Amino acid sequence: MMAKTARGIRTVLISACAVLSLAGCGQQASTQVASNEPPPAPAEPAPEPLGDEPTSPPGGSPLIGLPEEEEYGEFVARAEELVNVSTNDIAKSIRLSAISLALGRMVYDRHCASCHGADMKGSAAMHAPDLTDNQWRFSGDDHASGGEIKIPSDVEWTIRYGVRSGHPSARGNESDMLAFDPQYRNDHDIGDYGRVKTVDEAEVEAIAEYVLQLSKQRFDRAKATRGKALFLDNAKGNCGDCHTDEGIGNAALGSTDLTRKEVYLWGSDKASIIESITKGRRGEMPAFDKVLKPEELKAVSVYVFSQATK
Numbered sequence: 150m151m152a153k154t155a156r157g158i159r160t161v162l163i164s165a166c167a168v169l170s171l172a173g174c175g176q177q178a179s180t181q182v183a184s185n186e187p188p189p190a191p192a193e194p195a196p197e198p199l200g201d202e203p204t205s206p207p208g209g210s211p212l213i214g215l216p217e218e219e220e221y222g223e224f225v226a227r228a229e230e231l232v233n234v235s236t237n238d239i240a241k242s243i244r245l246s247a248i249s250l251a252l253g254r255m256v257y258d259r260h261c262a263s264c265h266g267a268d269m270k271g272s273a274a275m276h277a278p279d280l281t282d283n284q285w286r287f288s289g290d291d292h293a294s295g296g297e298i299k300i301p302s303d304v305e306w307t308i309r310y311g312v313r314s315g316h317p318s319a320r321g322n323e324s325d326m327l328a329f330d331p332q333y334r335n336d337h338d339i340g341d342y343g344r345v346k347t348v349d350e351a352e353v354e355a356i357a358e359y360v361l362q363l364s365k366q367r368f369d370r371a372k373a374t375r376g377k378a379l380f381l382d383n384a385k386g387n388c389g390d391c392h393t394d395e396g397i398g399n400a401a402l403g404s405t406d407l408t409r410k411e412v413y414l415w416g417s418d419k420a421s422i423i424e425s426i427t428k429g430r431r432g433e434m435p436a437f438d439k440v441l442k443p444e445e446l447k448a449v450s451v452y453v454f455s456q457a458t459k
């Protein structure tokens with residue numbers, strides 16, 4: 150059942166990003182938004198940027214010494230204006246963008262840095278992704294481009310509902326990395342796949358060699374050739390169904406782009422890849438819809454989106 154759904158979504162979503170090169174995708178959005186930009190309102194002075202000021206008192210831990218509300222009172226007062234503007238429209242206003250970036254950075258330091266790192270570059274230990282690259286595992290909200298162009302609300306959805314957080318609208322609810330050894334399957338996957346074993350250990354190793362090839366690492370050619378056939382075979386690995394036949398991942402499912410080892414969350418060495426296939430993976434991020442104020446949620450979405458520059 151899952152396989153069918155996944156195949157359906159895949160057909161729609163294999164984005165031109167694959168064809169156009171990923172580098173183009175993330176930043177097209179900002180360019181596009183900028184081109185539609187109305188002239189800025191002249192009356193209001195732009196708020197002072199925060200620059201590199203520390204957000205915690207000197208000597209305090211960056212994660213424990215949180216800014217008091219009054220330290221950014223000016224921004225909080227104005228931040229309420231964000232509530233009635235859609236997240237994708239905030240970038241069209243210089244003034245609202247400035248507020249979002251300042252407030253968003255504080256929200257980030259307080260609520261996100263513990264998992265994604267103070268530098269936003271992710272954490273291997275937390276299996277949390279680098280937020281400064283322009284590849285979004287979860288995206289696809291832009292109607293006009295069929296999800297190809299990335300926009301701030303792609304990120305907002307992830308932050309609002311989380312990833313496999315238990316919220317009914319969470320990202321990744323429909324899919325996780327299937328445990329190919331049935332003894333490691335969770336209830337979700339038993340429901341979709343039962344206890345059928347489609348690949349044995351030697352086949353898992355061959356597929357892992359192909360994943361090493363896909364991710365441009367050292368690989369065993371004979372095994373990888375066999376692995377590629379298993380990867381594409383719907384009755385065996387069936388990997389292409391969720392990761393696309395090219396292995397670049399599917400933004401509707403949040404499946405990893407296997408061609409870029411730097412975006413792996415669970416390790417890109419051979420042993421880790423074998424473990425991912427054998428035992429499955431199910432990364433989680435909490436939902437922030439009840440944690441953040443509406444303006445904070447929008448601000449941090451705009452801020453995080455704006456940092457995805459490489």
Ligand code: HEC
Pocket residue numbers: 151155324325326327329356357360380386387388389390391392402403404405407412413414415416417422425426430431432433
């Ligand atoms: C039902 C959909 C589905 C199928 C089938 C599937 N995957 Fe995945 N895979 C995912 C998802 C979703 C993730 C991301 C899991 C996460 O973020 O925790 C993932 C993650 C991975 C990872 C870990 C990457 C990382 O971020 O460290 C590897 C390796 C992998 N898949 C390889 C494969 C291979 C090889 C096959 C076929 C044998 C396969 N997958 C089949 C959905 C799938």
Ligand code: HEC
Pocket residue numbers: 256257260261262263264265275276277278280284285286287288304307308312321403414431432433434435437449450453
């Ligand atoms: C408890 C740890 C944790 C916290 C706190 C957390 N995240 Fe995450 N986040 C994760 C993990 C883990 C993933 C990857 C889930 C997966 O796909 O397997 C993730 C994924 C994401 C993604 C998806 C990236 C993509 O490529 O699509 C975004 C965006 C994100 N987080 C932003 C945030 C923001 C902003 C905050 C703070 C408001 C935050 N996260 C707080 C753990 C966390």
